[in-house]
Amino acid sequence: MASDNILIEARGLTRRFGPNVAVADLSLKLAQGEILGLLGPNGAGKSTTMKMLTGNLAPTEGEVFIKGQSLRDDAVLAKQQLGYLPEQPPVYPELTVDEYLRYCAGLHGIASKARAAAVDSAKRDCGLSDVGRRVIGNLSKGFQQRVGLAQAIIHRPPVVVLDEPTVGLDPIQIREIRTLIRELGRVHSVILSSHILPEIQAVCGRVMIVNRGRLVYDAAIDAHLGNPKLIVGFARAPGSNELAEMQGVLSAETLDDRRFRLSLDPAHDPRDAIVALAVQRGWGLQELRLEAKTLEEIFVELTSGDVQPLMRNAA
Numbered sequence: 001m002a003s004d005n006i007l008i009e010a011r012g013l014t015r016r017f018g019p020n021v022a023v024a025d026l027s028l029k030l031a032q033g034e035i036l037g038l039l040g041p042n043g044a045g046k047s048t049t050m051k052m053l054t055g056n057l058a059p060t061e062g063e064v065f066i067k068g069q070s071l072r073d074d075a076v077l078a079k080q081q082l083g084y085l086p087e088q089p090p091v092y093p094e095l096t097v098d099e100y101l102r103y104c105a106g107l108h109g110i111a112s113k114a115r116a117a118a119v120d121s122a123k124r125d126c127g128l129s130d131v132g133r134r135v136i137g138n139l140s141k142g143f144q145q146r147v148g149l150a151q152a153i154i155h156r157p158p159v160v161v162l163d164e165p166t167v168g169l170d171p172i173q174i175r176e177i178r179t180l181i182r183e184l185g186r187v188h189s190v191i192l193s194s195h196i197l198p199e200i201q202a203v204c205g206r207v208m209i210v211n212r213g214r215l216v217y218d219a220a221i222d223a224h225l226g227n228p229k230l231i232v233g234f235a236r237a238p239g240s241n242e243l244a245e246m247q248g249v250l251s252a253e254t255l256d257d258r259r260f261r262l263s264l265d266p267a268h269d270p271r272d273a274i275v276a277l278a279v280q281r282g283w284g285l286q287e288l289r290l291e292a293k294t295l296e297e298i299f300v301e302l303t304s305g306d307v308q309p310l311m312r313n314a315a
């Protein structure tokens with residue numbers, strides 16, 4: 001990832017509440033055009049992370065950079081780049097949608113002449129054009145969530161941070177909000193938290209699993225997620241492209257400087273060919289094992305036992 005492509009970078013974020021550590025040494029990067037899912041069970045530290053990423057909670061240790069700008073050094077400038085939908089949408093139930101969004105546009109420093117256009121375009125993007133005059137408190141929970149999304153994007157920030165955006169919605173509303181988030185992801189980079197795995201799979205391009213405040217898994221969600229995976233390790237590793245080009249290998253993800261996770265085409269087992277090529281080219285094959293786990297199995301395993309070391313799969 002080129003560094004000028006990185007919109008959010010968190011380095012070593014830790015947050016303690018008294019003796020309890022809610023988030024421990026968490027680092028992440030969000031690149032332009034990405035929809036990143038933060039997945040974890042209740043109490044894992046997702047909301048605390050989101051609050052720190054958006055400058056709503058000071059980390060005990062660590063730092064957040066928004067487009068290279070430290071939140072600590074210039075919170076206002078950095079926050080202009082962000083839209084945030086907290087777990088509880090910050091809507092005023094007694095205002096109409098238009099009144100509330102105009103107020104939010106003002107809070108974000110949009111000039112009064114430009115506010116009406118900003119409100120209209122946020123309403124259009126969030127499917128609210130027909131309800132501008134409705135009082136928010138009378139809208140369904142799904143529409144209130146849309147209003148929450150609209151306030152997060154009204155100043156057209158490059159990054160949108162959404163904390164559990166579908167909690168409390170019915171299945172149809174959930175589907176609508178997920179579609180909306182995917183659409184927002186075409187224009188904005190998005191970080192979204194959820195404790196629901198299918199939600200992350202439906203919306204995100206990358207998933208990070210958080211458990212007990214620690215990052216325990218980081219992987220691309222690609223079209224081959226359901227395919228069998230092979231972990232291979234070499235003393236003298238080839239480039240991932242050399243592996244990806246082999247028959248039977250659909251994609252190769254770099255795990256570290258010598259290990260890869262290969263997505264396999266079930267019709268063409270490449271294991272014999274990998275062994276032969278490793279010998280022929282002197283790669284020094286050290287590891288070759290099927291990883292027969294689905295993301296769901298990985299999630300359950302990583303979040304039900306003791307804290308695990310980070311499994312990172314650089315996308």
Ligand SMILES: Nc1ncnc2c1ncn2[C@@H]1O[C@H](COP(=O)(O)OP(=O)(O)OP(=O)(O)O)[C@@H](O)[C@H]1O
Nearest residue numbers: 017021022040041042043044045046047048049195
């Ligand atoms: N203000 C606070 N004071 C004390 N403890 C807190 C505070 N905020 C969060 N915690 C604790 O930090 C831990 C992580 O909480 P957090 O809300 O970040 O988790 P979460 O993954 O977002 O969970 P949920 O989905 O249930 O909101 C929990 O143990 C929680 O009780």
